[in-house]
Amino acid sequence: MSLCAAEQGPPLANPGLELRRLVPGRPRWVPVVALLAPAFLFLTAFTYWPVLRVLFESFMVGRFAGQRALGLDNYRRLFADPHFARAAWNNAVYAAGTIAPSLVLALLFALALRDTTRLTTVLRTFVAMPLMIPLVAAAALFSFILLPGEGLLDFYLAKLGVPAINWLGDTDLALGSVVAITVWKNTGYYMLFFLAGLAGVPQQLLDAATIDGAGAWRRFRNVTLPMLGPTFAFVVPIAVLNALTQVDHVVTMTQGGPADATNLLLYYIYQQAAQNYDVGLASAATVISVAALLALSLTSFHLLERGTYYES
């Protein structure tokens, strides 16, 4: 017991404490509260409270005569809704289809453009430019590029003898087209992190591997890739977050169509909230999405983080 009490007492050897001793007679909680209160107030109002509120709303069921009660009706309706099932499935495809290709492309770009020359600087700029424009601006550009017939893609494909393709109107192609726009938009962002990660790989390590007879592939597989562990641990959760929260192009280009082919979870929430005014359904869908996001990004972070620790 005495040991516990000693642990809970102020850590005497703490360097932060020495500083505070220089200000005599000042209670230690005043600066802590004063400095953290503004940020904490806003976080409470717009992050913690909304999570609790949406959780509560999702279990709120309307009863007759304006009375409300707790129940599972919203979730029952949600899981019975084929549009929601479609949106969840699409979102899984969208996540896999955007995360893996954009990370692989980003890594390939970074590997090819890692030396800084005038040429690589220009090429890096080209790849990074999409991250500076709004996703709705990208959507406006791709609305034309993917236009059947006169659009840029079909215009140049026609020169190769390919007939017009309805990229966004065909139920089999629409989600792929939306995926392609997202990959175009995000690859440059991830490339910047891989470039920084590659710069942190010690040259001696690569030289040592070369002397030991390791070829280019084995150097990459056994030295470079493990050294990029922290970069992956940072980038993958961000990519997961993006896959669940970037739906601006769906809102402006496809409205989830044709026939729900591009409906994603957040777009489904938006539809229920802004078009159907079904707060119960929108809340239940939000709870499911938040749970999925927390589970996926925290899991990927821990797996990659642990992998890193193990490798090094």
Add this chain to the structure above:
Amino acid sequence: MKAEWRLLGLLAASAAALVWVVPFAWMAVAALRPGVPADIASLTPAGPLGLRNFNEAWQSGSFPLWYLNTVVVCGGILAVQLVTVTAAGYAFARLTFPGRDVLFALFLLQLLLVPPLLIVPNLATLVSLHLYDTLLGIMAPYFASAFGTFLMRQTFRTIPRDYEEAAMLEGATVPALIRHVLVPLARPGLAAFAIISVTAHWNEFLWPLMAVSSPSSQVLTVGLASFASGAEAGSAWGIVAAGTFLAAGPLLLLFLIFQRRFVASFVFSGIK
């Protein structure tokens, strides 16, 4: 062998990077081609060039208003963030108090619980605070930033304590210490955060779309979306390109001019 692979990689990357820049190339070319040319998709047109599309885009959209609203939103968010983020970042970097690590983890939750995901409850909060359909309503959910707090905590940690101890010995208060000693030293961190914050909010769409209903409070992205769908309906693709350029151009130009600064900021945010 090794040099050949290098060259091959560079060639492939060059080809891919050229594909990457095509949408921008088309935007620039199409925006400069007046009228409705049949080969509007062409990247190497023969016809005349001019600024008429920009003129028409400017006339049919409310660009000055959208610019103003966007600047107010980005500036307002950043101004409040700089205060909350500096204060909280300092507290987490330098002060010791029970429950600090738990509180910090609670702060970091906001990295994942982003406002677009919480549109349903946040909209209800805006209505009850009478902030619905105001620019302040667009800004409010971003006034605290977990990301900025984290960034400033890391930045403050890199500053040696000697400076603070010297200032404290001379009787400086905590606010004075932060403002006159630490903030000047933390300027690179603050600048990096400012660049990331402004880029994020200049480009944001879904939350401003939900938080505002009257045209007078629209920001650039929301304005562009309705402007573009109108122009697309009339197949006025040159005007769509010009309008897109007007919305995306300012940040894009800043990026091209201060590229090194931007890249350093983005990367700074991810490292450490």
